[in-house]
Amino acid sequence: xxxxxxxxxxxxxxxxxxGITAGDVIKDVxxxxxxxxxxxxxxxxxxxxxxxxxxxxxxxxxxxxEAGLYILRHSCAHLLAQAVTQLFPEAKPTIGPPIDHGFYYxxxxxxxxxxxxxxxxxxxxxxxxxxxxxxxEEHSNESLRDMFNNxxxxxxxxxxxxxxxxxxxxxxxxxxxxxCRGPHVSTTSQLRWFKLTSTSQAYxxxxxxxxxxxxxxxxxxxxxxxxxxxxxxxxxxxxxDHKKIGKEMELYMINEMIGRGLPVWxxxxxxxxxxxxxxxxxxxxxxxxxxxxxxxxxxxxLFEASGHLPHYAEGMYPPMEMDDGIYxxxxxxxxxHHLVYSNKKRSYxxxxxxxxxxxxxxRNELSGALTGLLRVRMLSMNDAHIYCTLDQVAExxxxxxxxxxxxxxxxxxxxxxxxxxxxxxxxxxxxIDQPKNWEETQNHLRKILDDLEVPYEESIGEAAFYGxxxxxxxxxxxxxxxxxxxxxxxxxxKERFSLTYTDETGSDNGEVFVIHRAPLSTHERFVAFLTExxxxxxxxxxxxxxxxxxxxxxxxxxYANYLGQELKNAGIRMRIDDSDNTIGKKIRMHRKMRPAYMxxxxxxxxxxxxVSIRARDGRQRNGVPLKQFIQEISSENFNRETELSLIPx
RNA sequence: GCCACUGUGGCUUAGGGGUAUAGCAUCCCAUUGGUAAUGGGAAGGUCGGGAGUUCAAAUCUCCCCAGUGGCUCCA
Numbered sequence: 001x002x003x004x005x006x007x008x009x010x011x012x013x014x015x016x017x018x019g020i021t022a023g024d025v026i027k028d029v030x031x032x033x034x035x036x037x038x039x040x041x042x043x044x045x046x047x048x049x050x051x052x053x054x055x056x057x058x059x060x061x062x063x064x065x066e067a068g069l070y071i072l073r074h075s076c077a078h079l080l081a082q083a084v085t086q087l088f089p090e091a092k093p094t095i096g097p098p099i100d101h102g103f104y105y106x107x108x109x110x111x112x113x114x115x116x117x118x119x120x121x122x123x124x125x126x127x128x129x130x131x132x133x134x135x136x137e138e139h140s141n142e143s144l145r146d147m148f149n150n151x152x153x154x155x156x157x158x159x160x161x162x163x164x165x166x167x168x169x170x171x172x173x174x175x176x177x178x179x180c181r182g183p184h185v186s187t188t189s190q191l192r193w194f195k196l197t198s199t200s201q202a203y204x205x206x207x208x209x210x211x212x213x214x215x216x217x218x219x220x221x222x223x224x225x226x227x228x229x230x231x232x233x234x235x236x237x238x239x240x241d242h243k244k245i246g247k248e249m250e251l252y253m254i255n256e257m258i259g260r261g262l263p264v265w266x267x268x269x270x271x272x273x274x275x276x277x278x279x280x281x282x283x284x285x286x287x288x289x290x291x292x293x294x295x296x297x298x299x300x301x302l303f304e305a306s307g308h309l310p311h312y313a314e315g316m317y318p319p320m321e322m323d324d325g326i327y328x329x330x331x332x333x334x335x336x337h338h339l340v341y342s343n344k345k346r347s348y349x350x351x352x353x354x355x356x357x358x359x360x361x362x363r364n365e366l367s368g369a370l371t372g373l374l375r376v377r378m379l380s381m382n383d384a385h386i387y388c389t390l391d392q393v394a395e396x397x398x399x400x401x402x403x404x405x406x407x408x409x410x411x412x413x414x415x416x417x418x419x420x421x422x423x424x425x426x427x428x429x430x431x432i433d434q435p436k437n438w439e440e441t442q443n444h445l446r447k448i449l450d451d452l453e454v455p456y457e458e459s460i461g462e463a464a465f466y467g468x469x470x471x472x473x474x475x476x477x478x479x480x481x482x483x484x485x486x487x488x489x490x491x492x493x494k495e496r497f498s499l500t501y502t503d504e505t506g507s508d509n510g511e512v513f514v515i516h517r518a519p520l521s522t523h524e525r526f527v528a529f530l531t532e533x534x535x536x537x538x539x540x541x542x543x544x545x546x547x548x549x550x551x552x553x554x555x556x557x558x559y560a561n562y563l564g565q566e567l568k569n570a571g572i573r574m575r576i577d578d579s580d581n582t583i584g585k586k587i588r589m590h591r592k593m594r595p596a597y598m599x600x601x602x603x604x605x606x607x608x609x610x611v612s613i614r615a616r617d618g619r620q621r622n623g624v625p626l627k628q629f630i631q632e633i634s635s636e637n638f639n640r641e642t643e644l645s646l647i648p649x
Numbered sequence: 650g651c652c653a654c655u656g657u658g659g660c661u662u663a664g665g666g667g668u669a670u671a672g673c674a675u676c677c678c679a680u681u682g683g684u685a686a687u688g689g690g691a692a693g694g695u696c697g698g699g700a701g702u703u704c705a706a707a708u709c710u711c712c713c714c715a716g717u718g719g720c721u722c723c724a
Contacts, residue, residue, distance in 0.1 A: 208650085375722090518724065582683085584683085604683085
């Protein structure tokens, strides 16, 4: 028997007999309980059962590492499929990938409820305890076709591989076999810390025209702590949910009689909204935007010209027939802004021309997609369109990216990433079908981002119908990713609306590019994020109630009202509670509204003309002279400070 | 739109075939009180809507509506 040299985790090299399994090498080096779920052999992921026949470099993949967790979760998906097929022999497994925090598996089967979910989870635990070995098998595509001949989903996957590869791998655990390239953990007993969380409907190949499938979600971790932490995390996140806080703080309401997805801004929410608008107005003023107001309705011909009706019709409300034609509610402001542009003859000296609007657009979202302020049918936007030459696009994009970053830092946002959203050349009916223009503009944006050294991800099929865009992506409290800001490049408008300008040579130039941008998302979504980010504990400048004045007793009413008036004169939003409740009760009651500060007014304060301030987190500063308090809070408010700075930590 | 789950006074919630719990908030009375619950009293719901089963339904069945999670879609 010949020997081979194996280097392990870059630490040491040992000699083994040819054919030893990777698992035995790991056991030899680290002992039984290494936490290793798979290995990299010369950089390629392999099972622990992999035989090593040549000298190689082996790196262990720990179950708690990112790669290890994905393997655990992937194996857990197989365990789920095994349980489901045992309990429901008619169910056909389709695909079941690992995802963040867990896994899912899509089955072609009758729908199931919570009872069945529990049953499946119990069955998984049973199988787990059987400690079944998970065995890798290699087969030709022909024999795989035979093995899965009762499952046309698997056949479809196998057939896609025909011509590319002659064979494939499958994994067996007990009498369950699944097509999979692996790697997987070696026995079912390694999958201990999982939990099924929910079911959902999904479509085969994510196509709503294809078979409807039942998706089962689960979470899976390497350790008990991992699982527990995740559960705790979800509980914490639920407390930040903007729907819950929005109700508590009376930010918005949704009334069935008005309609789904049509939120009403209550006074407190309106304060948030108008504070954001005021900030945006100031900012955009400095960037030389000009404001307009356009109607919420427009004629069919307008939206045909813009391309909305051919490419975006299902996103729009149905038409309204009037005595002089057919009208639509606008889903975007752009067509109207284009007409503002061409309302008069433009010169190269006018470019870039930046037309902005606080507009409301209406989009016909599917009812099942609506949720709180995050997905609505009426969208308030600080929208703008920039008309410029191709040469100017880069600078305008750069300015907008900078604007977004500045906004976000003022609002305290940190967790977001840029996404270059590209068209999908295989799905051309969704887009204006001009491949050359797509290629050019996409490359242009890519270069702009590279030059700015902004890290970004690319995503196919996320573009607008008229051009590629840069989206800024966020994750909500409950972990769903949503687009926030967007900056889009439009190469189609110039032709559709005959946008031209007189260039330096005096001739008509039709090369007008349009940038659509909404750096603050929609007010609805933005406020939802803002609420979740701050858990409702907004910076002073955004707090609907900036100071809650609480009196100790009736004696202090007069001074409290004087303080209130002074604050009001200084532009500070305050409320006074001079009821005869105890101070403890007042504090408890008003905490729900999350005022930035509470001012406590008793004998001390009244006698000395001072204020005792209590920050939202309980920090306290007593005996602040009234004038000083007003001056400090005014400055914090005016400067849009992110933190409550009146009271030292 | 699709799948599952949920729907009890303003909010949180008990109950689960014999006409409904409690707390907070509200209102009234007393208390003049120093930083997360001062005491007492009152009022408030027919159990999302409709139909059915039953002597009897909030409780069972069906159909709607709405909310939540997910799919599709998307700011």
